[in-house]
Amino acid sequence: MAKNLLIVESPAKAKTINKYLGKDFIVLASYGHVRDLVPKEGAVDPERGFAMRYDLIEKNEKHVEAIAKAAKGAESIFLATDPDREGEAISWHVAEILRERGLLDGKPLQRVVFTEITPRAIKEAMTHPRDIAAPLVDAQQARRALDYLVGFNLSPVLWRKVQRGLSAGRVQSPALRMIVEREEEIEAFRAREYWSIEAECQHPSQAFSARLVKLDGQKFEQFTITDGETAEAARQRLVSAANGALQVTDVTSKQRKRRPAPPFTTSTLQQEAARKLGFTTKRTMQVAQKLYEGVALGDEGTVGLISYMRTDSVALSVDAVAEIRDVIARDYGTGAVPDQPNVYKSKSKNAQEAHEAVRPTSALRTPAQVSRFLEDDARRLYELVWKRAVASQMVPATLNTVSVELAAGSEHGFRVSGTTVLDPGFLAVYEEGKDTKGKEEDDEGRKLPPMQPGDRIPLDRIHADQHFTEPPPRYSEASLVKALEEYGIGRPSTYASIIATLLFRKYVELESRRFHPSDVGRAVSKFLSSHFTRYVDYDFTARLEDELDAVSRGEEAWVPLMERFWSPFKEMVDDKMESVDRSEATGARELGTDPKTGKPVSVRLGRYGPYAAIGSTAEDAEDKPKFASLRPGQSMHTISLEDALELFKMPRALGEHNGEEVSVGIGRFGPFAKRGSVYASLKKEDDPYKVDLERAVFLIEEKEEIARNRIIKEFEGSDIQVLNGRYGPYISNGQLNGKIPKDREPASLTLEEVTKLLEETGKPARGRFGKKAAVKKVAAKKAPAKKTAKKATKKTAKKTTKKTVAKKAAAKKTAAAKTDA
Known part of the structure; x- marks a missing residue:
């Protein structure tokens, strides 16, 4: 057994470092975090100084056992996890586990830190070990406790007031707010018309264009001309005043330095x-x-x-x-x-x-x-x-900008600029990218012909061009990260997870590499911004990050920070759980009146997504309203009354086939085709508003064919069947599904065999409604003994199903709580 044990997070890191340290060391990986808060309420106890209850992460138990086994025989233990708060916390958790098992008695345990995995860096780190940094661990624990308390307390409010299964995170929510507010800016934006005027000049050595900067003795600005008629009149005045040429009135040349960007964060x-x-x-x-x-x-x-x-x-x-x-x-x-x-x-x-x-x-x-x-x-x-x-360590680039003023008569003026590189400096290696380009960047690389005051430059033509102002751009991943950093929201290790969570929860979608908020995301953001304003406020979130930083530096204790946050937060959660009206929380929007019935038309967010309604949705309404789901790509925030009314043209009658009516409709689980009592879901590429009779019949008959081929074997007097499933043949009695041995031909199985297999391998059948029935068939009469057996089987299945549902509900709640935004 090696004398020294060194623990890192990842197996790749362990493999590399193991080669550097030699036979006196064994290097093992924890495979990330080894413990997390227990998946239930009370894992963080505000009544006991925010005491935190941890449990081993199941998937990493075997790695923890390997570390414990190696630690038992090692003389010295070194913790070499990543050099940040998360890494410090992993080291602390590993140390706590070893300490609780009595594996540190009389053994030195030290922390080593390196920011690169090279022989020199590892050797240097091993000669300068230190203790685990308590302030860094405290900061990480405080962050984890905050995220847990926000998730476990705020998410249930969203479940009750907006939609089941939603989550709210301490940092995720302000990021979502940014995206939603940008979308609202875009929707509120009203384009303004403006016109630019340029002169195309024909210098003997090089053609170039110059933009108008003075008109009728006044500075020409963006909105000086806002319609085509005025633009054409101005263009004609300029043509007349220029009389075929522009006069150079001034030439200026200015050198400037551009410094390189710093190395990457x-x-x-x-x-x-x-x-x-x-x-x-x-x-x-x-x-x-x-x-x-x-x-x-x-x-x-x-x-x-x-x-x-x-x-x-x-x-x-x-x-x-x-x-x-x-x-x-x-x-x-x-x-x-x-x-x-x-x-x-x-x-x-x-x-x-x-x-x-x-x-x-x-x-x-x-x-x-x-x-x-x-x-x-x-x-x-x-x-x-x-x-x-x-x-970043090279000399600045030296740039030269030449600006030329050109006159068209005494009242009008044009300007052209060009920037050339005199000495590339760092630009020979690298130039930082930009999300948007300004006028300065447009001028770069343009080399102007030699000109001096008094020169007359032949004029080819003067043209006026129409433009419209554009709304602010939606956030890209790059610009969102930049905005989060500028506001001081989150930390380097959290940006990727924030974005991943927003996408996973379907609060936002990426289209053409830009973020678009979904209706659910907008409802969540609006609810939180309206009722938990402080906790999605950019400044508040940034100040909390600063306080966590102060904890990491040892300047502030973490428990008082938690106390200042918790009391007002919990009070607000309890109040909003009772006081907020759900219709307000789901962002109901009135569109107008249905011309046929005179009833109000509205859109709102429901359990299964956004929908339109004709008629009052109030519980005491006399007439039951009509509902229709919005189509993919439609938003309840932008849909018009006309488009909403189109939704109610479902179901569409397509005609008859084999004497039965065929139609297309949209149900709670999506669009479908129907013939008689047979329903078939439409494919993703099918538009329910355009599907024709031929396509609908094809989908229905395809489903019927699958159903006919689903039953491999049935047994008289039993509801057990051998079925074809998505992943191969299996056994089912409608309540339990069982496996078939790979070496057995499904069609050759006997009733005794399937009964035994179902008892040994049966698991609750799951489906859209929490259970999955076997293929429908006419039930044969059964003997009393069989009935008793069937009841017992159902009872067992029901009990098992309840346990499974409970476990999944707990896991779902934990997942929502663990979402750091």
Whole structure:
């Protein structure tokens, strides 16, 4: 048994480090977190100082047992989990488990930290161990407790007032609010017309266009001209005044420096990977994790290629800067190296425990040298990290901007600008991407012909162009991460999970790489913004993050922070659970009146999604209202009265087939075709408003054919059947489903065999309504003994089903509570 045990999170990380430490060490992985709060209410107890009840995570129990077994025989134990709050918490949980089992008696247990997985970094870390940092653990526990209390208390309010199965998270909810508010801005936006005027000039050496900046002696601004008639009149005045040429009145030239962007933090890496590589935040972090944990580089072995990728810091170590400067001098010349290293300061108040920025572990490993060892995603991301880090230590770019003023007579003026690069500096390696481009970026790269005051530039034509103002753009992943960071909401490790949760809950959808809130998402956001304003307020959330940072620095105790949050929060939850009207919470919207019946038409959010209603939905209404689900792509916030009335044209009668009426309708579970008593769901590609008779009959007969072939074998006097299912043959009595041995031919099974198999392998049949009936058939008369047996089977199945439902309900509630937004 090795003398020393070192514990990390991931097996890939363990494999790499194991090669560096030699035979005196055994390196094991915890596979992430090893404990979590118990999945039930009371896991965090505000009455007992917010005491937290933990339990082993089931999927990692075997890894914990392996660690415990190795710890029993080890002389020293080292905890080398990731260098952030989550990593510190994992180390603390592992230590607590070992301590509770009496495996630390008389043994040194120490924490080691490194931000890159290289032999040098590991060796350095092992010579400077420390104790577990209690402030970092406290900050992580406080965050986990806050998220738990918000989820377990706020989610049930949403279930009762909006829709079952919803969740609310402490950080997820402000992020959702951002997306929803942007959508509301877009809907409220009213486009304004405006006109621009440009002159196309024919200089002998190069044609160029100049934009109008002065009209009739006045500065020409965006909304100076707002209609075509005025624009044409102005254009004609300009043509007349120019008389075939524009006069150069002034030429100015100005040099400026542009500094390189700092090396990557987590958020800027996610933003730039989205802009330049088209990566989602989740994909970026997954690829970065692999680059950090290690890649096999041929004879060199497995090496971590980038430093730790969860960081707010833009700082680089002295050694890293020295190596980068050497690479710059070697590959781009000594003139590209500044006299002194470039120093960057983080905007974050608590730059991820003073880590370095994301950088290559060795700048000497150029993208060209390691590309053959990397998959495409890893190659592209490594190249991005390498170029950004190297460019950050290069000289600024020197740009020259030339602006030329051109006159059309004495009352009108045009201007053209061009920017050229005199010295590329860092631009020889890397240029930061932008979400939107301004006029300055449009001018870059445009080289103007030589001109001087007094020159007359031949005029080809003057044209006026119509434009309309555009609404603010919807958030992309990059711009949402940027906004969250600017507001101080969340931390580097949470951005990807925030976005993943919003998508998983279907609160938002990504269309053309932009976030669109769903009707459910808007209802949740509106409810929280209206009734829990403080807790989705951007400033409040940011201040809470600052307080958690203060805990991580040891400047504040975590329990008083929790007490300040909990009391008013719980009081508000209890009040809103009783006082809020559900119709208000679901965002009911009146559209107008149905011309046929004179009844009101409204849209609202129901249990199964948004729907339209004709008539009053009040419980005491005399006439029962008519309901119709909204179609895919329709929103209850933008649907018109006309489109809503179209929904009520269902069901559509398509005609007769074999003497039976065929129709198409939309039910609670989606669109369907019907012939007689047979229903068949439409496919995703079928539009219920356009499906014809032929297609409907095809779907119905397809279903009937499947049903005919479903029964493999039946047994007289028994309700047990051998059936074809989605995943192969199985046994069912309508209450329980049983497995068939792989070596048995399903059709050859006897009644005794299926009865025994059902007893041994039977599990409650599950379906749309919580149970799944067997294929319908005419039941034969059964002997009394069989009836008794059937009742007993049903009773057992019912009992088992209740247990299963209870477990699933508890798990669902826990999942909602664990959602950090």
